[in-house]
Amino acid sequence: MQIITNIQLKQISAKDSYVVLHPLLRMLRVDQIKEFLRTHLRRHALQNDKNTMKVILILLLFCQATFAQVNTIQLLGIDESHLVEQDNYKLTQQTAKAFAAMQAAALYDGIAIQLVSAHRSFERQQGIWERKFKQYTADGMTGKQAITKILEYSTIPGTSRHHWGTDIDITDANAPKQNSLLVTEKFDDNGPFAPLHKWMQANAHRFGFVLVYTNDEKRTGFAYEPWHYSYLPEAKSYLTAYSSREAFAFFKSVGVVGSNYVNRDFWDAYYTRFVKGINPELIDN
Numbered sequence: 620m621q622i623i624t625n626i627q628l629k630q631i632s633a634k635d636s637y638v639v640l641h642p643l644l645r646m647l648r649v650d651q652i653k654e655f656l657r658t659h660l661r662r663h664a665l666q667n668d669k670n671t672m673k674v675i676l677i678l679l680l681f682c683q684a685t686f687a688q689v690n691t692i693q694l695l696g697i698d699e700s701h702l703v704e705q706d707n708y709k710l711t712q713q714t715a716k717a718f719a720a721m722q723a724a725a726l727y728d729g730i731a732i733q734l735v736s737a738h739r740s741f742e743r744q745q746g747i748w749e750r751k752f753k754q755y756t757a758d759g760m761t762g763k764q765a766i767t768k769i770l771e772y773s774t775i776p777g778t779s780r781h782h783w784g785t786d787i788d789i790t791d792a793n794a795p796k797q798n799s800l801l802v803t804e805k806f807d808d809n810g811p812f813a814p815l816h817k818w819m820q821a822n823a824h825r826f827g828f829v830l831v832y833t834n835d836e837k838r839t840g841f842a843y844e845p846w847h848y849s850y851l852p853e854a855k856s857y858l859t860a861y862s863s864r865e866a867f868a869f870f871k872s873v874g875v876v877g878s879n880y881v882n883r884d885f886w887d888a889y890y891t892r893f894v895k896g897i898n899p900e901l902i903d904n
């Protein structure tokens with residue numbers, strides 16, 4: 620307990636504090652952590668000290684983490700200690716293995732599957748969100764309008780499947796050089812990525828990968844993304860383990876720009892429409 624209280628909590632960011640505290644927390648019993656939280660909450664909760672609140676929240680989330688396959692801190696993109704490097708991107712070990720096998724099989728058929736995105740941290744998603752929010756509101760939109768516009772293509776930080784390490788965006792390195800890659804039309808009919816798309820439709824399942832944002836008219840949320848695949852054996856259980864309530868609490872606690880426009884009702888509607896607006900194969904019933 621002494622070790623933790625000696626750390627200058629105010630001077631470290633949410634991410635750093637987790638790295639610092641994580642091995643220490645492993646040495647503590649749950650009742651010791653609870654006692655620390657009780658004292659610390661009394662001392663700091665009423666002060667407007669965002670860093671301290673962040674640290675406390677991460678500690679709380681950690682307390683709830685079990686020995687399950689994945690924990691909340693990993694699902695929110697705060698911790699990436701469970702990920703491995705694959706072609707300069709980060710994936711879970713199982714996803715990386717399955718991806719490498721699929722990549723080898725595709726290459727045999729003349730398709731060079733190339734990762735263009737995999738794991739993305741909460742901080743990076745926060746950066747994307749805040750840049751867009753500031754730009755749209757500077758252009759004259761209200762906060763609410765700006766958020767609606769952001770949600771055409773980007774997720775609320777803490778809710779991206781890219782936080783998990785099970786989801787990938789891919790193109791074909793054998794296609795002629797393209798200026799912009801992730802454009803829907805490039806994946807259909809005679810587009811440069813049509814061979815990749817056809818190959819994936821026929822083979823991705825064999826390796827555990829499925830399209831997340833399908834072109835099914837009944838699907839809600841994000842637009843059709845023919846480049847975004849998810850490693851089903853892990854991602855399905857990750858979604859089950861994902862807690863919308865904890866994600867909302869963390870999102871509100873870190874002071875993301877524009878988060879004052881996102882209340883609990885908005886969040887719940889967003890969760891149903893967007894986070895759950897995916898290929899039903901990826902949802903545990």
Ligand SMILES: [Zn+2]
Nearest residue numbers: 736787788847
């Ligand atoms: Zn994606």
